[in-house]
Amino acid sequence: MATADEVLIGGGFEVLAQQPLNDAGGGLAAFAVRDHRHGRSDLMALQVAAHAPPRALPLGSLGSEPIERLLLPIAHGRALAPEGREAWFVITQAPPGPPLLSRAAWLSAQAGRDGFGPVGERTLIENVLRPAALVLDRLAAHGVTHRAIRPDNVFHRRPGEAITLGAAWAAPPASLQPALFEPPYSAICHPSGRGEGSIADDVYALGVLLVVLALGEVPLAGLAPEEVVLRKLERGSYAALTSGRRLPSAIADIARGMLAEDPEHRPPPVLLADPMAARSRRVAARPPQRAQYPLDLGGIPAWDARLLAHAMTRAPEAGLRLLRGAEIDHWLRRSLGEPLLAARIEEVVRNAHTSQQSDPSLADALLLLRCISLLDPLSPAVWCGVVLFPDGLGPLAACATPAIAAALRSFVLNEAAPAWAELLGERVDEAVIRLEARHHRVLLQIPGWAGGFARLRYGLNPLLACDSPMLGPECVVRLSDLLQALERHGARQADFVVDEQVAAFIAARFKGRMDSDFTAIAQSEDPEIDPPGHRGLAQLRVLARLADNDPSRSWPNLAACSLRSVQAAAQRWRSQTGRAQVLAALQAASGRGDLMAMVQILSDTGRQNEDAQAARAAEAALSDIDAMLQRLDGSSTLRAAQARREGQMMATALAVMALVGVVVAGSAAGLLQGGAR
Numbered sequence: 001m002a003t004a005d006e007v008l009i010g011g012g013f014e015v016l017a018q019q020p021l022n023d024a025g026g027g028l029a030a031f032a033v034r035d036h037r038h039g040r041s042d043l044m045a046l047q048v049a050a051h052a053p054p055r056a057l058p059l060g061s062l063g064s065e066p067i068e069r070l071l072l073p074i075a076h077g078r079a080l081a082p083e084g085r086e087a088w089f090v091i092t093q094a095p096p097g098p099p100l101l102s103r104a105a106w107l108s109a110q111a112g113r114d115g116f117g118p119v120g121e122r123t124l125i126e127n128v129l130r131p132a133a134l135v136l137d138r139l140a141a142h143g144v145t146h147r148a149i150r151p152d153n154v155f156h157r158r159p160g161e162a163i164t165l166g167a168a169w170a171a172p173p174a175s176l177q178p179a180l181f182e183p184p185y186s187a188i189c190h191p192s193g194r195g196e197g198s199i200a201d202d203v204y205a206l207g208v209l210l211v212v213l214a215l216g217e218v219p220l221a222g223l224a225p226e227e228v229v230l231r232k233l234e235r236g237s238y239a240a241l242t243s244g245r246r247l248p249s250a251i252a253d254i255a256r257g258m259l260a261e262d263p264e265h266r267p268p269p270v271l272l273a274d275p276m277a278a279r280s281r282r283v284a285a286r287p288p289q290r291a292q293y294p295l296d297l298g299g300i301p302a303w304d305a306r307l308l309a310h311a312m313t314r315a316p317e318a319g320l321r322l323l324r325g326a327e328i329d330h331w332l333r334r335s336l337g338e339p340l341l342a343a344r345i346e347e348v349v350r351n352a353h354t355s356q357q358s359d360p361s362l363a364d365a366l367l368l369l370r371c372i373s374l375l376d377p378l379s380p381a382v383w384c385g386v387v388l389f390p391d392g393l394g395p396l397a398a399c400a401t402p403a404i405a406a407a408l409r410s411f412v413l414n415e416a417a418p419a420w421a422e423l424l425g426e427r428v429d430e431a432v433i434r435l436e437a438r439h440h441r442v443l444l445q446i447p448g449w450a451g452g453f454a455r456l457r458y459g460l461n462p463l464l465a466c467d468s469p470m471l472g473p474e475c476v477v478r479l480s481d482l483l484q485a486l487e488r489h490g491a492r493q494a495d496f497v498v499d500e501q502v503a504a505f506i507a508a509r510f511k512g513r514m515d516s517d518f519t520a521i522a523q524s525e526d527p528e529i530d531p532p533g534h535r536g537l538a539q540l541r542v543l544a545r546l547a548d549n550d551p552s553r554s555w556p557n558l559a560a561c562s563l564r565s566v567q568a569a570a571q572r573w574r575s576q577t578g579r580a581q582v583l584a585a586l587q588a589a590s591g592r593g594d595l596m597a598m599v600q601i602l603s604d605t606g607r608q609n610e611d612a613q614a615a616r617a618a619e620a621a622l623s624d625i626d627a628m629l630q631r632l633d634g635s636s637t638l639r640a641a642q643a644r645r646e647g648q649m650m651a652t653a654l655a656v657m658a659l660v661g662v663v664v665a666g667s668a669a670g671l672l673q674g675g676a677r
Helices: 056-061 103-110 121-141 199-215 225-235 237-242 249-258 275-280 305-314 316-324 327-334 339-354 360-375 390-398 402-413 416-421 430-445 452-460 479-493 500-509 515-522 534-547 556-565 567-572 576-592 595-602 605-676
Strands: 013-020 030-035 043-047 073-080 086-093 295-297 300-302 381-383 386-388
Touching: 013 043, 013 073, 056 073, 121 199, 121 249, 121 275, 199 237, 199 249, 225 237, 225 305, 237 249, 249 275, 295 305, 295 316, 295 327, 300 305, 305 316, 305 360, 316 327, 316 339, 316 360, 327 339, 339 360, 360 381, 360 416, 381 402, 381 416, 386 390, 386 402, 390 402, 390 416, 390 430, 390 452, 402 416, 402 430, 402 452, 416 430, 430 452, 452 500, 479 500, 479 534, 479 556, 500 515, 500 534, 515 534, 534 556, 534 567, 534 595, 556 567, 556 576, 556 595, 567 576, 576 595
Parallel strands: none
Antiparallel strands: 013 030, 030 043, 043 086, 073 086, 295 300, 381 386
16 A cells, blocks of 8 residues: 555545545545645545546646635545545545535435425525626636536535535546436436536526426436436426425525527526526527327327437337338427438438448437437437447446447447537537547557557546556556556555556556557567567566666566566576576666566677677587588498408409419319329
């Protein structure tokens, strides 16, 4: 685990994990904070949930100047959580008092078990609407949204005083929002895929808050989120929330505009800060054209185009069947009276029939995406069962299950975001979305551990903690903390500490490329193809490059781990003497914890060239000796053959002489016998 000094967030904030602050975090665990630098007592720490990274944009752009009536972020970093593991925390201002509704009371009210009494018109305008509108106006100036306006995250010092908006920085935007407080098009998304949204979405949530407080109860209580969305789409948000009940006239006039279905029709915060001006503002929004008879799809009776788009989102298979059977085309023309829309849908269906897509499921996904966007330009992207806005891709990837990850991988590889954006006209910046989509695809297509889905997750979430088990109980978000965690934990367990998660994390955070090294580490050893110890040497190079950013530190555990993994690399030295010298030098560098020195030893081309020259010289000497032996062997063979020939000649001569002797002797005997007669 990190030392106490290393986990003082921002250099001076200590999280008091044993002192929880109930109802202060708006659904997140909140704790007291000790300020070691300035002694402030008005701070708290919000614990970031695993796989739900905090919002990098507001954490980087807010806090430099005060915004009254808003709990601003102060710092963020890791600390020990109550469960004994490290977690990431966001230090913010503490609430001035209790929330409008405690967490327990809010959950009970959502279930329809309890009400809380209506709030008067003047109090709503002066203490809720105006201060919240001023905060939203300041956030809009910073290019930041809030996305967490709800009764358990809005605070006041005491009843009857102006409210303060709670912190909204320690979780993905709108991920903790109930469907009631989100526009229907955001509510149907996966909670982590709703994206940053716009200030118009905050205006909507504030409008819902006004209605809830004016009614003194939670409308649509007890309904599932899908039913809440359907009620809003069927009747309009204001009518669905009020259900015919009367609100104070000023609140009713203002809330109608704030709950407009089209975000462009909602009043901006600066106008809401002047309730009289906001009340007088009227936007002539044409209600959706209603069909003569509904088209039933997935149990949802679609009376207009947006309800049909929603039904296709919830029942994609039924939607595809009706699209291909031309039922939707006939309904649009004959019942809804939308021949132009029908013609565009028909063109998309026809193009899908004639497309060259080899994967039928991909063709279906593109067809559904385009048709839903044509039917309702406010709709998010719908892809393989996942509903998201493209700027919510990062947080959704961070928490993705295997099924969602597969859908997101397909979403990126097929550049579905630009296909969605090109049908929305000026509502989105298609060029920016297309550029981002291509960048995401490049990350996904990088081969090996330097790319893929893990690289995409870390690349899109700069504050996502590394998921590697090599880090033990530590929470590593910053690259500068990675080697220390590996030194304390991973290097004690294994020879290889760079796994797929660590590699993707480094690739996303490091300013430089080490793709070839990550590819080598990911491969299995093949002595017939790869030089000895190539995986260990690749890992050593990665670790050394990271360690080079802090040359004053030593890394004895990582060095010992690396020494074990690069032992085979010493076999590249053919000389026993050279090999022994290299191993001795590696052990000495390992003892000092000097990773870069180990790399330099194994990468010493001069020493390797000398070893190679000595090996070549030895090979040449051996060749000369072999040739000499062969010559010696050849000359002795010649002498033996000559001796055999000469021996044969002598034997022949002796035989001839013996034969001559016999003949001579015979002749002499004959002569002697003849003389005797």
